[in-house]
Structures are given as C-alpha cells and as structure tokens.
Amino acid sequence: TSAQCGFIGLGNMGGFMANNLLASGTSVAAFDLSQASLDAVASAGGVPVTSVADLKDCETIITMLPSSPHVEETVGTLLDAGWKGKLFIDSSTIDPITSKSLAGKLQSSGIGAIDAPVSGGVKGAEAGTLTFMVGGSSSDLEAARPHLEVMGANVIHCGDNGAGQSTKLCNNLAMGIQMVGVVEAINMGTKLGLDAKTLASVMNTSTSRCWSSENYNPFPGVCENVPASRDYNNGFGVSLMLKDLKLATHAAGSVRSPTPLGNLTKEIYAMCEDQGMGEKDFGVVIDFLNQKK
Ligand code: NAD
Numbered sequence: 001t002s003a004q005c006g007f008i009g010l011g012n013m014g015g016f017m018a019n020n021l022l023a024s025g026t027s028v029a030a031f032d033l034s035q036a037s038l039d040a041v042a043s044a045g046g047v048p049v050t051s052v053a054d055l056k057d058c059e060t061i062i063t064m065l066p067s068s069p070h071v072e073e074t075v076g077t078l079l080d081a082g083w084k085g086k087l088f089i090d091s092s093t094i095d096p097i098t099s100k101s102l103a104g105k106l107q108s109s110g111i112g113a114i115d116a117p118v119s120g121g122v123k124g125a126e127a128g129t130l131t132f133m134v135g136g137s138s139s140d141l142e143a144a145r146p147h148l149e150v151m152g153a154n155v156i157h158c159g160d161n162g163a164g165q166s167t168k169l170c171n172n173l174a175m176g177i178q179m180v181g182v183v184e185a186i187n188m189g190t191k192l193g194l195d196a197k198t199l200a201s202v203m204n205t206s207t208s209r210c211w212s213s214e215n216y217n218p219f220p221g222v223c224e225n226v227p228a229s230r231d232y233n234n235g236f237g238v239s240l241m242l243k244d245l246k247l248a249t250h251a252a253g254s255v256r257s258p259t260p261l262g263n264l265t266k267e268i269y270a271m272c273e274d275q276g277m278g279e280k281d282f283g284v285v286i287d288f289l290n291q292k293k
Contacts, residue, residue: 003029003047005147006055006085007062008074009092010037013118014064016125017091017151019044021062024150029055053081060087060147067243068094075102079109087143088113091132093168095247097254100162103136112140115161116148117168121236129153133171135164166251173248176241176265176282179212183286186219196222218283227281235281242269242278 007018010032021028022045029047031054032038038048052074055061061078065071071094078088088106090099096115103113114136124130130152134141141157148155158167185208189199196219204214217223227235245266252259272278272288 002057003027004058005060005062006030006058007064008032008052008055009064010034010041011064012122013125015040016122017064018046020128020151021147022046026147026150029058031055052077056081056083059085060089061085062089062147063092065092067092068098072098072102075105079105083111085111087111087140089116089144089147091116091118093117093244093247094165096162096165096169096251099135099165103161112137112143113161114140114144115164116144117164118152119168119171120152125151131156133158133164133167135159135161135166169244169248169251172241172244173259173262175211176245176269177261178210179218179282180265180268180285182210182212183218183283183289186217187286187289190219216283218286228283232280232284235283237279238269238272238282238284239278241282242266242273245269
C-alpha cells in the first residue's frame with residue numbers, strides 16, 4: 001500500500017498514536033503481530049497489512065515497538081524489502097547506541113531517521129498530548145514535525161541521533177529512583193502514625209517534592225485517579241520500568257557513568273517482577289517492601 005504513513009506496533013501506546021494520525025486525515029497503513037490490534041486500526045480507518053514488507057511504499061514509517069531487537073529486526077526487514085521512503089521515526093524506548101547505528105544504516109540508504117521516544121503514558125497517547133524527545137538532524141525533525149504534532153503536544157530537539165533515547169533513559173532513571181524514595185518515606189511515615197495525605201502535602205510544599213510524590217503518589221488514596229488508588233492497575237508497569245532501568249544502566253555503563261542507585265532500583269523492580277507484580281504500576285513497590293501481595 002502507498003499510505004503516507006506506515007505504523008508498526010499498535011500496542012497500548014501505538015494504537016492510540018495511529019488513531020490520532022488517522023483522525024488528522026493522514027492515511028495510515030499498519031502492521032502488528034496481534035490480529036486484534038489490526039482489526040482496531042482498520043475500524044479507525046487505517047489499512048491493516050500482514051507484513052512489515054507490505055509497507056515498503058510508505059513515505060514515512062513510525063515504529064512503537066517493545067525494545068531494541070524488535071526495532072533492529074524491523075529496520076532490517078524494511079531495507080531488505082527495498083524500502084525507499086523518506087523518513088523513519090522510532091518512538092519506541094530503545095538503547096541509544098542501537099538507535100544511532102540504525103539511523104546510520106538508514107541514512108546510508110538515503111532515508112532520514114530520527115529517534116523520538118515519548119513520555120506521557122497511555123493517557124497522553126490517547127489524548128495526543130505526548131512529549132517527543134527527538135534525536136537527529138533539524139531537517140529530519142522538521143519533516144517529522146507535522147506527524148509528531150498530531151500525536152503529541154511537545155516536541156523537543158535533544159541533539160543528534162540517539163540523543164532522544166538518551167534523554168528518555170535519563171528521565172526514567174531519575175523517575176524510578178525517586179519513586180522508591182517516596183515509597184520508603186511515605187511507608188515509614190504512615191507506620192509512625194502519620195496521615196498519608198498530610199505527610200504528602202508537606203512533602204509537596206517542601207524539599208522532597210517530585211512527580212511521584214505530587215502527581216502519582218504511591219500511597220493509596222493520596223491522589224485521585226492514579227494507579228495507587230486502584231490497586232496499582234492500569235499504570236506504568238513494573239516490567240516497563242525494569243526494561244527502562246536495564247537500558248539506562250547499560251547505557252551508563254557504556255560511558256562509565258556510575259549508577260549505584262539505578263542498579264539497586266533495577267534490582268528492586270526485578271524482584272517485584274519475580275513476585276508476579278510485572279503488570280502492576282511501578283508504585284506497587286510499596287507492597288513489595290511490606291511483603292504484601
Ligand atoms: P505494548 O507491548 O503494549 O505494544 C507493543 C506492540 O508491538 C504490541 O502490540 C506487539 O504485538 C507489537 N509487536 C511486537 N513485536 C512486533 C514485531 N516484530 N512486529 C510488529 N509488531 C510487533 O507496548 P507499549 O506500552 O505500547 O510501549 C511501546 C514502546 O513505548 C516501548 O518501547 C515502551 O517502553 C515505550 N513507552 C511506553 C509507555 C507506556 O506508558 N506504556 C510510555 C512511554 C514509552
């Protein structure tokens with residue numbers, strides 16, 4: 001098919017992102033391994049295809065896949081299929097070094113490439129308010145911008161290829177560590193007899209304030225409409241946080257940047273996953289500390 005955009009990876013994030021492209025009037029052909037997501041994109045007006053190679057006539061291809069190996073394989077398949085498009089946009093969170101090397105391969109085939117991982121979660125994907133952290137040339141970014149602005153509210157140029165991924169990993173490294181810190185404090189406070197809401201309101205007007213304390217508090221009932229207040233369901237899963245911490249500590253290791261707390265936090269999330277909490281929101285680490293499943 002010769003749709004303007006080929007979209008690969010219609011999961012929790014990609015499904016909504018493809019819908020927003022379609023709603024803006026962009027023609028979209030899409031591929032995923034899951035038939036259910038192909039059916040969903042078809043009912044939103046997209047063209048489902050049965051292989052990556054079927055997208056070889058698309059001008060732009062966007063990927064929203066789980067991790068590095070999936071994106072590597074997809075780029076290999078596209079190039080083998082003779083894709084001669086203009087622009088490759090990878091919005092998955094992957095290893096920055098892999099991202100940079102894939103961009104190099106695409107560029108040597110005459111195709112522009114940017115890494116454009118996102119923050120904003122599934123809610124942001126649905127509402128079209130994602131933040132894109134972009135690595136690549138200004139001209140490739142400008143070519144991508146009309147698509148990115150349909151799927152997101154903020155587009156930030158972070159540097160050359162790979163810089164978007166590096167930025168995303170720095171953010172999530174700090175976020176993972178901060179969550180565990182907030183959990184330890186609020187768990188201790190409530191055990192000392194404090195009221196969780198009062199404690200949070202003091203923290204949030206004091207020096208320990210952060211996103212996990214203020215907007216996404218891990219103690220049930222402190223914030224409304226967050227995973228902690230619905231048994232840690234439908235949030236940012238432990239397995240995804242673990243994936244990002246593995247990528248972050250690996251990237252840090254490659255430049256000999258020490259991440260002692262990152263490593264410890266990664267181990268904590270690995271233990272949560274081993275205890276069957278992989279699908280639960282990453283605030284569930286409070287239950288892990290209390291050995292409450
Ligand atoms: P997901 O697991 O829901 O979706 C991934 C999709 O890719 C699935 O539909 C799967 O069937 C498909 N897929 C896997 N291998 C494939 C292949 N070889 N070819 C075609 N399709 C394939 O994941 P998600 O939550 O949508 O996340 C996607 C990416 O975005 C990840 O890199 C994640 O780290 C990142 N991210 C997620 C969130 C979030 O809150 N979920 C937030 C920011 C960034």
